[in-house]
Amino acid sequence: MELLAGIETIAAEMVKVRHHLHQNPELGFEEHETSKLVAEKLTKWGYQVTTGIGKTGVVAKLVTGAGPAVGLRADMDALPILEENNFAYKSQKEGLMHACGHDGHTATLLATAKYLAENPHFKGTLNLFFQPAEEGLGGAKAMIDDEVLSTFPCDAMFGFHNIPGLPVGHFGFRRGAAMASSDRVTVKIQGRGGHGAMPHLAVDPTMIAASIMMNLQSVVSRNIDPQHMTVISVGSIHGGKTFNVIPDAVTLQLSVRNLNTETQNLVEKRIKELIHFQAQSYGGSAEIDYIRSYPILYNSEKETDFAENVAKDVLGESKIITDFPAMTASEDFSFFANECPSSYLFVGNGLSGPHGCSVHNPKYDFNDDLIAIVANYWAQLVYRFCPQ
Template sequence: MSPRELLDQLHPDMIAWRQDFHAHPEIGFEEERTSQLVAERLEQWGVEVHRHLGGTGVVGVIRGRHQSAGSNRAIGLRADMDALPMQENNGFAHRSQIEGRMHACGHDGHTTMLLGAAKYLAETRNFAGTVHLIFQPAEEGLAGAKAMLDDGLFERFPCDAVYAIHNSPDLPLGTVKALTGTTMAAIDYFTVVLRGRSAHAAHPHQGIDTVAIAAQVIGALNALPSRQINALESAIVSIGQIHGGTSDIVIPETVELRGSVRTLKPEVRDRVEMLFRRTVALTAEAQGGTAEIDYRRAYPATINTPEETARAAACAAGVPGVSHVLREEIPFWPARISRSCWSGAAEPI
């Protein structure tokens, strides 16, 4: 029986698994039920299971039945398990049963796909070497991958390469995107508290106007990518929140700005952070105010290595139903999220 025939037989079970995961979403580092089900299924199929990596992460180990020159090789297959803290408004039978929790980014599908691959590999073991099945918690902004790494993931389960996939509802059915190099942007977050001196709106000269400072800071930050970053490079600085003031006739003592920065290259990421800090501090100082800057590095860019990307693209092209494999496109700015995520109200990453 071919791999496709075996997976076709498994298809109804996989649909049931995904719908069950979808109906019981758990957010980052709270994936107790999800990781328990994953571990139990792996154990049922004879897979060696390791729990609690990075909190709620699970790793399964499958060793091939062939001995060859490649018997010492190992690869990782990775999927994320967490949902988003947002309300589901769908009406189908397997909609979320937990208020304020929803699998809006497709991780229920990712977990199911890796379970399907695990069952097939565990039953056939028609390969040489070892496959590590990495079920990651807390992908949505909480750095669950780092938690697993800090917990010794690759020391305990060394991999020559790691492969992963993300659903993309914005692509036509049957299309796969496999880009060499940077494919998803790095993202950093910032909170800036601008401090001045409160005054009556009729006497602004007696205060230090934090609203005016905020306007100038926003203008300067918007100009930063186009005027201080090479035009052949890429960076985005976006203000997502502005908070300040409680009265129409009082200039507030503080204004808070919050937002995110996206970059494609590590060196550009470093330069943007330096420029950001300098721009905010000096703009506030020029108006007599001060700035408290909390700049938080989150996820690095996803950078695909050439050999592994080419191998993945070639394999995808051989899958029945795949009609297009895109190899040359622009990177994906929203950093590890598909359109199904960021079209909602939440900003997961």
């Protein structure tokens, strides 16, 4: 792969920015210093910059003439995880770290922004979306609710995520459902408390919770087409305070993932039915708060074809995965994709060490080599989408 002249120099500068962001992680909707840094650099490079979109989001606009409008997006938020790496730029904030690579996504888009500002060999409008709060808080939706796509309309939008376990710089593309929906379910099981030595006088919500937890998996194994995908995970269970008291109530928190809307509807129906009937069968009751948090991320076929063809020309076909497996993780780029023709692609972060271990892991780290690789790709994608 041959990089555009000057990309490597800019990427080296943005590696330093990435390390600074890694040292100073900020949680969703709290990315005040990150947004300030991003806005200052973009303003310096000549972009029209708007801040405070979706609370802490930043949008940069560069117009080079009449032509199509293309959007590129990066997320900025970190996670509440205690970092276990020991390199020089490890997190300086106890209990917070960039464990998903959003520091790298931001630095990569900044590298792209600087290169295109210095080499504006395209005719049209470039909109750069620096999004807050991807990690479960719906920062993309917050930006859309602030009418970001009305203010900065795009003919198409593109984004990427690094993928540990995939060779560095290999690009994966998938048409249609690429990442799963994310539903959050809170279940309060109401029983009747009592003495642990006299369970017959109580209605034990822990017994109801255990039965629900086991039987939830029958929804996956007996209600869903085996060729489809559903994940139901119990992330937390809370009830009681001591060993000899049966509590009045137990609370469960579930994560539910689907790659098909019809399946998602069926799963929600069956989960609710199963929970209520299980609780009633033991003499208790249940309250269910079922929230559809992130929708399924659908990649538009036309935009994905375009993005993949650019990658083949830039990287060579040997580094392209044309039918990348759909992921059961979720991504709130899906909110943008619901409003605008879009494609979200996957880029290999590496096979070993901190680059190869899973995201959301205290030993994970974004691979700095991707900054030049992806910035080079983004620049060439913009040139082809908005030809002179």
